[in-house]
Amino acid sequence: MLPILYSYRRCPYAMRARLAIYIADIAVELREISLRDKPTHMLQVSPKGTVPVLVLPNGVIEQSLDIMMWALKQNDPHGWLNADLNKAHALIVENDTNFKRALDCYKYPECYPQLSQIDYRSQGEIFLQQLENLLNQHNYLLKDTASLADMAIFPFVRQFAAVDSAWFASSNYPQLQKWLDTFIHSDLFGGVMKKQPTYFV
Ligand SMILES: N[C@@H](CCC(=O)N[C@@H](CS)C(=O)NCC(=O)O)C(=O)O
Incomplete structure (x- = not known):
């Protein structure tokens, strides 16, 4: 039996898991779910109810970053793990906490009326500027080729950019724009x- 990956196409956490599984060339049964009507089997094996979830014959991996590591430790043809992994993890933690919070508020400002949408965008820009500074030092976030950090983070920057694509295109993050564009137009991204x-049951 193939491993089962419960996924949601537009979820950035699920995207990062799919990216690593794709590059590692590992066959899985991909089950695209509806977040409003989650499959019973998925909730049985992972009651927290978030995607991605990878179901293996001998266990369940419930966090996107753990799924990336599981895949890349088996096969890492582009050397995504050949980087300073402490730095990668620090950036990913920043992405998954402060930046993700700002992204949610910027995307759905009506749910967070305490501040304006522009305020939330400014909060997110702290991370964008950090990424821009890194991209001024090398072609990708940690080195001249892509690593775990790029792959775990770009799906979130893509969402941030898409909230107001005209603003992002005119913003002062030229390296970040180029970086994001490269990923969005890659065969890899098209592939995932x-x-x-949608899988129900
Ligand atoms: N820490 C989790 C976060 C995953 C997550 O929050 N996924 C969202 C979709 S983007 C989800 O499944 N939310 C549950 C829901 O909306 O019901 C991970 O890294 O895998």
């Missing part, structure tokens, strides 16, 4: 964003 029917 193919549409497929």
